[in-house]
Amino acid sequence: xSGPELAGFLLPLGVSALRQATPLVLxxxxxxxxxxxxxxxxxxxxxxxxxxxxxxxxGRLAGPLVGVLAAVTVGMLVGLTHLxxxxxxxxxxIVSGVAINLLALxxxxxxxxxxxxxxxxxxxxxxxxxxxxxxxxGLALALAVIFHLxxxxxxxxxxxxxxxxxxxxxxxxxxxxxxxxxxxLAASGVxxxxxxxxxxxxxxxxxxxxxxxxxxFIALAAVVCGRWTPLGMAAAALAFGAFDALQFQLQGSxxxxxxxxxxxxxxxxxxxxxxxxxxxxxxxxxxxx
Amino acid sequence: MILRRLAPAVQPLLSVxxxxxxxxxxxxxxxxxxxxxxTALVQGSCGSSTGLLRTLSKATPLLLSGLAVAVxxxxxxxxxxxxxxxxxxxxxxxxxxxxxxxxxxxIHIPVCLAAGVxxxxxxxxxxxxxxxxxxxxxxxxxxxxxxxxIQLAHFLVNGAMKDPVSMAPxxxxxxxxxxxxxxxxxxxxxxxxxxxxxxxVGVAVLLRHTALGFEIRAVGLGADAARVxxxxxxxxxxxxMAISGGxxxxxxxxxxxxxxxxxxxxxxxxxxxxxxAVALLGGGGALGVTLSSLLFGGLSAGATHMEAWxxxxxxxxxxxxxxxxxxxxxxxxxxxRR
Numbered sequence: 001x002s003g004p005e006l007a008g009f010l011l012p013l014g015v016s017a018l019r020q021a022t023p024l025v026l027x028x029x030x031x032x033x034x035x036x037x038x039x040x041x042x043x044x045x046x047x048x049x050x051x052x053x054x055x056x057x058x059g060r061l062a063g064p065l066v067g068v069l070a071a072v073t074v075g076m077l078v079g080l081t082h083l084x085x086x087x088x089x090x091x092x093x094i095v096s097g098v099a100i101n102l103l104a105l106x107x108x109x110x111x112x113x114x115x116x117x118x119x120x121x122x123x124x125x126x127x128x129x130x131x132x133x134x135x136x137x138g139l140a141l142a143l144a145v146i147f148h149l150x151x152x153x154x155x156x157x158x159x160x161x162x163x164x165x166x167x168x169x170x171x172x173x174x175x176x177x178x179x180x181x182x183x184x185l186a187a188s189g190v191x192x193x194x195x196x197x198x199x200x201x202x203x204x205x206x207x208x209x210x211x212x213x214x215x216x217f218i219a220l221a222a223v224v225c226g227r228w229t230p231l232g233m234a235a236a237a238l239a240f241g242a243f244d245a246l247q248f249q250l251q252g253s254x255x256x257x258x259x260x261x262x263x264x265x266x267x268x269x270x271x272x273x274x275x276x277x278x279x280x281x282x283x284x285x286x287x288x289x
Numbered sequence: 290m291i292l293r294r295l296a297p298a299v300q301p302l303l304s305v306x307x308x309x310x311x312x313x314x315x316x317x318x319x320x321x322x323x324x325x326x327x328t329a330l331v332q333g334s335c336g337s338s339t340g341l342l343r344t345l346s347k348a349t350p351l352l353l354s355g356l357a358v359a360v361x362x363x364x365x366x367x368x369x370x371x372x373x374x375x376x377x378x379x380x381x382x383x384x385x386x387x388x389x390x391x392x393x394x395x396i397h398i399p400v401c402l403a404a405g406v407x408x409x410x411x412x413x414x415x416x417x418x419x420x421x422x423x424x425x426x427x428x429x430x431x432x433x434x435x436x437x438x439i440q441l442a443h444f445l446v447n448g449a450m451k452d453p454v455s456m457a458p459x460x461x462x463x464x465x466x467x468x469x470x471x472x473x474x475x476x477x478x479x480x481x482x483x484x485x486x487x488x489x490v491g492v493a494v495l496l497r498h499t500a501l502g503f504e505i506r507a508v509g510l511g512a513d514a515a516r517v518x519x520x521x522x523x524x525x526x527x528x529x530m531a532i533s534g535g536x537x538x539x540x541x542x543x544x545x546x547x548x549x550x551x552x553x554x555x556x557x558x559x560x561x562x563x564x565x566a567v568a569l570l571g572g573g574g575a576l577g578v579t580l581s582s583l584l585f586g587g588l589s590a591g592a593t594h595m596e597a598w599x600x601x602x603x604x605x606x607x608x609x610x611x612x613x614x615x616x617x618x619x620x621x622x623x624x625x626r627r
Contacts (some may be wrong), residue, residue: 038432042428043371085615094367094428095618098565099611106607113602114319217432224429259444266433266440273433275424280426 018137019203021046021241023195025140028226028233029147030191034079035228036151036164037184038283041285042097042193043082045216046104051075051196053108056127056207057115059200064131068197075193076186076218078104083185086287087178093285101216109209124208131202136194140234143191147230160184166279192216221269228280240265297521301570301577304585304616308609315608316601326601333594334587340594342476346548348586350375350560352485353540355567355578356492357413357533362573364529365509366420370431371537372561373438374412378405378538380442382545383552384450385540386463395468402484402542409538410531417530421523427530435561446554469547479547486579488536493575495532505529527570537561566610570617585610 027044034041051071059067078100085096116125151157162170163180171177199215200207218240226232247261303605313323321330334344354371361368389397419502443458445451453460471479496502504525507515540560547553567585571578588610592603 040428042432089615090530091615091618094369095569095614098369098562099614099618102562102566102607102614103611106604106611110315110602111319112606113604185328214436217436220432221430257444257448259440263437263440266437270419270425270430270434270437273429274419274423 006021009249011076013242013249016245016248017238017242019133019241020244021238022133022140023198023215024219024222024240025144025234025236026136026195026198027192027216027228028222028237029140029143030075030188030195031220031223032147032228032230032233033184033191034082034188035223035284036160036281038164038281038286039083039086039181039185039188039283040093040097040166041082041188042094042217042220043078043100044103044188044219045212045214046101047075047078047189048196048199048212048216048219049104049191049210050078051193052205052211053111053196054198055193055197056200057111059127060125064127064129064201067127067201068131068194071193071197072190073193073202075189075191075196079185079189079192080182082189083181087181090168090287092287093253098166105210106154108207112207112209126206127164127201128205130205133198136202139194141182144230144234151230152191161281164283167283167286173263177192192219195219218265221265224269225265225272236268240268247252297572301572301581301617304570304613307616308612309341311612312605313517318606320598321599321601324536326595326599326605329595329598329601330591332591332598334591335395339474339476340627342472342474342478344495344583344587344589345482346477346479346581346586347589348539349479349485349547350544350557351481351567351585351589352564352579352582353488354537354560354564355571355582356489356575357536357540358564359569359571360492360496360505361533362568363509364416364505364526365512366432366526366529366533367428368413368416368530368533368537369428369565370413370434370438370561371533371540371564372557373384373435374409374537374542375541375557375561376438376442376535377486377541378409378534379430379541379545380445380450380460380552381405381408381538382542383460383463386467386546387461387551389467390464392464392466394466397464398469398493398546400537401463401467401546405538405545406535410535413534413537414527414531420530421526425462425469440554440556443554443555446552450552452551459574460552462551463546468470468497468550469543471547473480476595479543481543481547484539484543487577488539489575491566492536492598496575501525501528508615537564566614566617570613 027048031041031044051074054074057068058070067098082100084097085091086093115246147244159175161181163177167177221238225236243261243264247258251258310556316323333340335341354375357371358368385401385404395397416427419425419430420427446458446460450460452459469480487546504520507520507524508522549556567581568578570580588606592606594599596603
C-alpha cells in the first residue's frame with residue numbers, strides 16, 4: 001500500500017472510530033459517576049435508550065437542541081430512579097438495573113408505535129435537522145479529561161472516591177454522602193442520556209426499536225477494562241470504537257470475520273475481570289443497613 | 290393455618306396486580322381502553338384451547354430459564370447469562386439433531402437434549418469458575434458471555450453450520466427422529482412442556498432433598514459461614530452455575546426440537562432476560578417459578594392477540610414485566626456485595 005492509499009484507508013477509519021467511540025465515552029463516564037459512588041450500574045443501556053427516544057421525540061417538536069435538553073433530563077430522572085430503587089426500596093443494584101433496562105426497552109417501543117407510527121415492522125421516527133457529531137465527540141473527550149482532573153485533584157473528587165471506598169467512614173468524616181450519591185447518579189443519567197441523544201440526534205437522525213443495541217453494556221465493559229478511571233475508560237472506549245470501525249471497513253473482505261472483531265470488547269472484559277487488577281471501588285454494591 | 294401458608298403468595302400477587310394497574314393507566318393515557326385490552330389479553334391467553342396451549346408453549350422456555358436463574362440465586366449468584374446459555378444449548382441440540390442419522394427417536398431425542406444441557410452447563414461454568422477461583426464478578430462476566438454467545442452463534446450459522454440448501458441464517462432441519470411431539474393447531478405446544486415440569490420437580494428435589502442442594506442454599510445464605518461449616522464454596526458455586534446453565538441450555542434445546550425444528554439465528558426474543566422476572570416473582574422456589582412462568586407465558590400469548598384486536602402495542606406486556614421486577618425484586622438479595 002502506498003502512502004496516499006494508506007492515508008485514504010486510515011483517515012476514514014480514524015473518523016469512524018471516533019464516531020463509534022463517542023457514545024461509549026459519554027455513557028462510560030456515566031457509569032464511572034455511578035459506580036464511583038458505590039451504585040452498580042448495569043442500567044446504562046436503558047438510560048441511553050430513554051435518552052435517545054426522548055431526545056428524538058422532543059427534537060421533532062422543538063428542534064434538536066431542545067431534544068438534547070429533553071434527553072439529559074429524562075436520563076437524569078432514570079438515574080435518580082435507580083438511586084431511589086436501590087436506596088429507598090432497598091432493591092439489589094442488579095435487579096434495579098435489569099428492571100430499568102426492560103422498562104426502557106418496552107416503553108420506548110410501545111411509545112414509538114403509539115405516538116409515531118402504527119406500522120409494524122419496520123417502525124422508526126425520523127428528524128430532519130441533525131446535530132454535528134464532532135460537537136459530541138469533542139465534548140466527550142474534554143469531559144474525560146475534566147473528570148480525571150476533578151476526580152483526582154479536587155476536594156469533590158476526593159469525596160466521591162471516599163464514598164465509593166467506604167460510605168460509612170466518609171459519613172463519619174462529616175461528608176453528606178447521600179448528596180454525593182444523588183449528584184453521582186444524576187450525572188450518570190445525564191451523561192448516558194447525552195450518549196443516547198448522540199445516537200438518535202447526531203449519528204443517525206432517527207429512532208428505531210432497541211437502537212442502542214448493547215452499546216450501554218460495551219460502555220460498562222470499557223469502565224471495567226479502564227479500571228474505573230476516566231482516562232482508562234476513554235482509552236478502552238476508543239479501542240472498542242476502533243475495532244467497530246475496522247469491522248465496518250473490512251465488511252465484504254474475507255480477511256477477518258466481523259463477529260470476531262465485534263467480540264473483542266467482550267473477550268477483553270472477561271480477561272480484565274479475570275485478572276482482578278481492575279479493582280472495583282470497595283463499597284460498590286453495598287446496601288446500607 | 291391456611292392463612293399462614295398463603296402469606297408468601299400475598300406480596301407477589303400484590304405486585305402483579307399493581308403492575309397491571311400501572312399498565313392499564315399507560316394504555317388509558319395513550320388513548321386506549323384498558324378494559325378492552327385486558328379482555329383481549331385474557332381471551333388470547335386462556336379463552337380457547339389453542340390459546341391455553343399457546344400459553345403453555347410460551348411458558349416452557351420461561352419456566353426452564355426461570356429455574357436456571359432461580360438455582361443460581363439460591364447460591365447467591367446472579368446468572369444474567371441465561372440468554373447466552375440458551376442460545377448455545379439450542380445450537381448444540383440443532384447440531385446433534387441433524388448430524389446423527391438413523392437413530393431411533395428414544396435415543397436421538399435424549400442425545401439432543403443432553404447436548405443442549407451440556408453446552409449450556411459448560412458456558413455457565415465459565416463465570417462460575419472465574420467467580421470461585423478469581424473472584425471475578427459473575428454479573429459482568431455473564432453479560433459479556435451473552436454477547437459473545439450471540440456473536441459465536443451468528444458466526445456459525447452463517448458459516449460452518451449453515452444449511453447449504455437454504456438462504457436463511459439457520460442450521461439444517463433436525464431429523465424427524467429428533468423432533469418432539471407437537472400439537473398441530475399452530476399453538477407451538479409440544480411435549481417440551483412436560484419436560485419442563487419434570488425439570489421443575491427435579492429442581493425442587495435437588496434443593497430440598499440432596500446434599501448438593503443443601504450446600505447451594507448454605508452458600509447462598511452466607512459463603513463465609515458455609516466455608517466454616519465445611520462446605521467447599523468454590524465447587525458449590527461452579528456446580529450451581531453449571532446446573533443453572535444446563536437448565537437454560539435445555540430450554541434452548543426444547544425450542545429447537547419442539548418448535549423451530551432447527552436453529553434459526555436470533556430466534557430467542559429474550560427468554561433469558563425475561564427469566565429474571567420469572568425467577569424473582571417466583572421467589573426462587575420451583576413451584577413459585579412454575580406459577581410465574583405460566584403468568585408470563587399467558588401474558589406473552591395474550592399480548593399478540595390483544596395487539597391484533599385492540600391495537601394496543603404488545604410491548605405493554607414487557608412494561609408489566611419491568612414493574613413486577615421492581616416490586617417483587619424488593620424482597621431479594623438485599624445488600625449483596627459485589
